[in-house]
Amino acid sequence: MQRIAGDVRVAEPTAHVPHPYPDGVASEWIASHAPAFRAGTDVIYAVTSADTGELLGAVQLAHMSALDRRAELGYWVAYAHWSSGICSEAVGAVIRYAHGELGISRIVCSCLPRNTGSERVMQKAGFLPEGRLVKHVNHRGVFEDMLIYGLNLPGR
Numbered sequence: 001m002q003r004i005a006g007d008v009r010v011a012e013p014t015a016h017v018p019h020p021y022p023d024g025v026a027s028e029w030i031a032s033h034a035p036a037f038r039a040g041t042d043v044i045y046a047v048t049s050a051d052t053g054e055l056l057g058a059v060q061l062a063h064m065s066a067l068d069r070r071a072e073l074g075y076w077v078a079y080a081h082w083s084s085g086i087c088s089e090a091v092g093a094v095i096r097y098a099h100g101e102l103g104i105s106r107i108v109c110s111c112l113p114r115n116t117g118s119e120r121v122m123q124k125a126g127f128l129p130e131g132r133l134v135k136h137v138n139h140r141g142v143f144e145d146m147l148i149y150g151l152n153l154p155g156r
Helices: 025-039 084-100 116-124
Strands: 041-050 055-065 072-076 107-112 129-141 142-152
Touching: 041 084, 055 084, 055 116, 055 142, 072 142, 084 129, 116 142
Parallel strands: 072 107
Antiparallel strands: 041 055, 055 072, 107 142, 129 142
């Protein structure tokens, strides 16, 4: 995971993947998954190759609220698999799981404006643009905007 997510081509256009990717961060992140799942706040899935089991990326539902039936979606995929449909497929599966199993009816997602690949994944999944947060994140020492997308799923 450190090698794949830490690839500058993967990390640079994302707001929250560090680069360089420090030793131990992947282990700490993975160790946080089970407690967050038990608490009902986050669900994180590895995206793997159906043929080889190789790690290709991750998709996360974060900041889940059972009361409000909402979550925030995040994802990354290995550079070698960009534009292959893998990320869109994984995102679609997680959205179906969120709605069908978790009762989520609202998902938000964000990206840096220059991350056109991520924006395209959101659009293909049915997310609609909802706004732009100006100079919202300090991305490697530079304050950058974030594009906000939302997806409303049928209520239960």
